Amino acid sequence: MNQQILLAQRPDGFPKPSDFQLVTSPIPTPAAGEILVRTLYLSLDPYMRGRMNDRKSYAPPVKLGEVMVGGVVGQVAASLHPQFRPGDFIEGYLGWQTHVLSDGQGLRKLDPNLAPISTALGVLGMPGLTAYFGLLAIGQPQAGETVVVSGAAGAVGSLVGQIAKLKGCRVVGVAGTDDKVDYLLKELGFDAAFNYKTTADYSIKLKELCPDGIDVYFDNVGGPITDAVFQRINVRARACVCGQISQYNLARPEPGPRFLGKLIEKRARVEGFLVFQFVERYEEGLRQLAEWSHAGKIRLRETITDGIENAPQAFIGMLQGQNTGKQLVRVAAMT
Amino acid sequence: MNQQILLAQRPDGFPKPSDFQLVTSPIPTPAAGEILVRTLYLSLDPYMRGRMNDRKSYAPPVKLGEVMVGGVVGQVAASLHPQFRPGDFIEGYLGWQTHVLSDGQGLRKLDPNLAPISTALGVLGMPGLTAYFGLLAIGQPQAGETVVVSGAAGAVGSLVGQIAKLKGCRVVGVAGTDDKVDYLLKELGFDAAFNYKTTADYSIKLKELCPDGIDVYFDNVGGPITDAVFQRINVRARACVCGQISQYNLARPEPGPRFLGKLIEKRARVEGFLVFQFVERYEEGLRQLAEWSHAGKIRLRETITDGIENAPQAFIGMLQGQNTGKQLVRVAAMT
DSSP: OEEEEEEOSOOSSSOOGGGEEEEEEOOOOOOTTOEEEEEEEEEOOTHHHHHTSSSOSSSOOOOTTSBOOOOEEEEEEEEOSTTOOTTOEEEEOOOSBSEEEEOSTTOEEEOTTTSOGGGGGTTTSHHHHHHHHIIIIIIOOOTTOEEEEESTTBHHHHHHHHHHHHTTOEEEEEESSHHHHHIIIIISOOSEEEEGGGOSOHHHHHHHHOTTOEEEEEESSOTHHHHHHHTTEEEEEEEEEOOOGGGTTOSSOOEEEOOHHHHHHHTOEEEEOOGGGGGGGHHHHHHHHHHHHHTTSOOOOEEEEEOGGGHHHHHHHHHTTOOSBEEEEEOSOOO | OEEEEEEOSOOSSSOOGGGEEEEEEOOOOOOTTOEEEEEEEEEOOTHHHHHTSSSOSSSOOOOTTSBOOOOEEEEEEEEOSTTOOTTOEEEEOOOSBSEEEEOSTTOEEEOTTTSOGGGGGTTTSHHHHHHHHIIIIIIOOOTTOEEEEESTTBHHHHHHHHHHHHTTOEEEEEESSHHHHHIIIIISOOSEEEEGGGOSOHHHHHHHHOTTOEEEEEESSOTHHHHHHHTTEEEEEEEEEOOOGGGTTOSSOOEEEOOHHHHHHHTOEEEEOOGGGGGGGHHHHHHHHHHHHHTTSOOOOEEEEEOGGGHHHHHHHHHTTOOSBEEEEEOSOOO
16 A cells, blocks of 8 residues: 655644644556656655745645655656666655655656665755755855854754865854764764753854854754854855754744844855755766765765654654754665 | 044934034144145944944944044145145045044045035945945846835935936835935836835835835845845845944844745845945946936935034934935035
8 A cells, every 4th residue: 555644734833743644545556658656765854844834935835635745765666657667766856655656757866886875865865965055155165264054963964064174164063962962073073063952152152162253154943043153253254044943833933133234244145045046056066975975075874764654753853853964764675 | 723523422322412522622733744634524324323332343433532433525724745735625534523634545536527526425435336336246136126225315225226227127215204205206216115104014015016026125224124125025136235224223132033034935145245345346336426427317415414513413313314315514615
């Protein structure tokens, strides 16, 4: 049987398991020009929280009763499509389900001999490209500059920090557990990091860890961490706004200190971005990320939850920061 | 006698006349290499409010008991400097005083036959350059785009709107009186404008006046006007942050809605700037502004207050929005 996770109701603040519904149905059969994909890994990402709201953003919301959207790595189980054969590995935006039909559009074929297939959802996928283009094209870090990353132990954040190190920057991470801080310092080579949940005054901590101020800020989180960062930016600083996970689950918007006066004083730039705007440069990005990854210069830990039925709880856990690195759901084994 | 306006005490919130002090002293005599300048016009500008605070920003504060800083147009009254002759007109950053010595550094000689000398403090001076580079270099408006300007009837704002019109944009101004709105619409050719003091819901008004959304925002004001603008920005919008006059006189900072999530959704950029960062391009800017000005394509109304003793009240009035266009103090007549 095919198992699918639907959006059952729109969350009121933080999502609950009952906002999702697991349904089963017969496994569909491909028509001419179609393939049947068996999902192996489902990617869980913060952006999905936005799709659960009844509000158009850069992408339309998931409708009630529809399958939750998301990237997956899968294997072709049956094919009536000339370019796919059973057993082929693919990556695509196919949703929270064990089986799905596709006409092949938007799928990327994966070679399991080049890299573990799950990396197509991490370092060699959307998170990797987000870190690469967000940091380098928007943030434009220069050697010797100080780069601060929030959500630093997440999939995007941990790659941002490592890429900034490769560019010769001083890298400071903000994360939510002591274990994550250890991971950043000892395994990923960050120069400094702190646990925001046990730090009373972010501003004092940032002053201590960034004695030369902050030149580039890569923001996955928003809220009070970001407020404190803006107080310590240098002249011509750049903030790359990638995510605002601290704000996604608030029942009502939280006000914050105004900082536009600081942007004038520092002649600083704040820019939001979506990885999709770099689509014409994906090939370049993936080539560079693969080179660094194969050379052992960047790595991305995976936090793996087994079973699609556990995807809602894993997603909620990710929004709470329970994962380190990339949060995946292992839906089925390779055949 | 020389009359000088000193900073007597640091304002607590909105400046009061008693924060300033008028003192008199003998007119100084130039030494070798110096000139004596007799001030004709004093420029009053919002940035001066920042200098009254005891807090380092991009420039140091005025010390208590020091002459208030500011740009002036003056005439050389006596010269022991080889490059200046009595009667020469100059523009420089010489402060709130009727007479001042200078070694000539940083002074710009003015030709009164090319343009009225007071324009060196307006369209052909710092406000003109601020509008020109802020809008064109930071905002990068394209023909057909919608440009919104706050503080639209001020010196910078009214020039921004006219330059945006010259670039083929739809221009919408926000100002604080009905007379200013009329001025923008009838004299400066803005496409639309509204009085924020008599508008209940800025967001609804902006939706009405910007049916295609907002591509470029030139912000002189900050606060709730800016909050409403960010809710209506288009994909790849640019906000040029020039001033935040609504915030300068608050006794304590005012919180506001967070908007970084909107910047992500719209892939939008917010950038603060100071005109000084374009110093190497001033010549280009002044040449273009002079060409437009002489051709009648841009104009800047002057609000003139007579007498240096009235400068504090005129400055307070400018912070309250009582001026239209450039606020000047006429200190003395040309000889």
